[in-house]
Amino acid sequence: MRRHPWLNIMRIFLVVVLALLFVFPFYWVIVTSLNTSGQALQYPPVLLPHGQFGNYVRAWSGAPWLRYFSNTVFIATVTTLLVLVTSLLAGFAFGTMRFPGKSLLFMAFLALMMIPQTVLLIPDYILLQDIHWLNTYWAQIVPWGASVFGIFMLRQFFLTLPSDYWEAAQLDGAGRLYFLWKIAVPAARPSLITIGLYTFLGSWNSFLWPFIMTNSASVQPVEVGLSNFLGTNGTDWTGLSAAVVYTTLPVLVLFLIAQKQFMKGMYSGAGGIKG
């Protein structure tokens, strides 16, 4: 199909404008984080940075950020490992084994685990309080240890894994666990990477849950740290902007590195729901 050249130019123009629209808020936060507070409050706004890295030093020393970051990394990593294990085991069972009530159980999983966590917030708060888990890492990890997305995705994968794999393994005298670990896990690697990536990102970005379940910086993640910082340093705009920049950076870098897997996961997720 032939197109008018100006139509194409229009289209490119539109795409560029859109890209700017999505990047601009963060560009501006970066600019603000690098200006003096006088420049930040100037009108008309200053749209270029002026290298005031002192804002970063001030913001960083204003809160236990290193603690927050280590907490987040720990929580997100352990949650991800836990989700991978539970998804792998349950997905394997649902995808390759036969047992009575399987489809009913699977439906129950899908339906019940769709219940938004916000509904479970209040009962879980009380239950976690009763077992003295409030303000611990566990309260932020264990309730997120099973993922319907992970179970679903691995079940789909194992349903399509040819039985030859298992037959061959059996001839070699391999047991079920050996088979799972040595053959199924390597084969399922792409799915596992996708699930891990999404779980890690979700855990890293969560706010409401840790915000309610914790109250001391020693176990709080970085998102709650930012909210605390906003509460105490809300008028230090340049410092706040600096904090926004360095809390965003790790996730952005992770996304840029793993972008391909990220998109692939979306595609397989969207493709899996067809019909």
Place this chain on the structure above:
Amino acid sequence: MEAEQRYRRILRIKDKHYVALFLAPAIAALILLTIYPMLYSLKISFFNWNLTVPGSQNQFVGLQNYAEILKHGEFWHSLWITICFTFFSVLFCMVIGTSLAFLMFQNLKGASIVRTFVISAMVIAPIIVGTAWRLMYNPGWGLINYFLSVAGIGGRPFLAQASTVLPALIVVDVWEWSPLVMVIVLAGLQGLSPEVYESARVDGASRWQTFIHITLPLLKPALLLSLLIRTMDAFRTFDTIYAMTGGGPGRSSENLNILMYNTAFEYFQVSKAASMALLSLIVITVICTLIFRVFRRNEGEAQ
């Protein structure tokens, strides 16, 4: 086929203890993390528990919490806020996200870079997005008011006015989540076979006709998926609203989630908050079922 059956047979015989072993963690999670808390939530909704009043967890009041919630205005107000927010956010997300997907699908130069830019909006934590936009909306020196004044429109304190706070929050939600719709629709587009277009073109269909009669119906699964995900997520928005307005000014942006949070963790009325949570679960379930029904009815000929 034979191998398939043998495979199934082998798996059936000695599987019982393996099944238990493999499913145990997930079932334990399901019971302990979902079923038990749900039942517990239902139970406390029949009591008059206030976390600051000792012994109040044993005050059985039956359905009184539900009756009170439905009688007083605050729940209905927040439900209305939530529904407005969800409706407009999802509407614009769907339109903008789908348009973005079509734009990106055209193999323009640099499309992948632009795609990366666009998607980065949704991988950033909502609490950070909220904080960043709070800076953008600042009435004194925020960029939004500056741009409006350059365009000749008077600026205003968007987040501090009851009349503008919801649209302002919706803009942020649309900015953050249109990319999700774009990605899902792009996935759908990539799954379509080019042959369908070929035959449509041979039949002399115009671009618009092809779009309406062929592309859109084929994209239905992707559109339904993004519509459901977006509706559920917008309905339970908390982080961005909390970071930008905290529900204010007054109560003008207090959606159900903020109301529940305030009820349970500011006023410590956990029973009342649990009842609200269960009511809101019913509402969102009904909404999603309706969306699903409508889509399926239109799909009659395809299924």
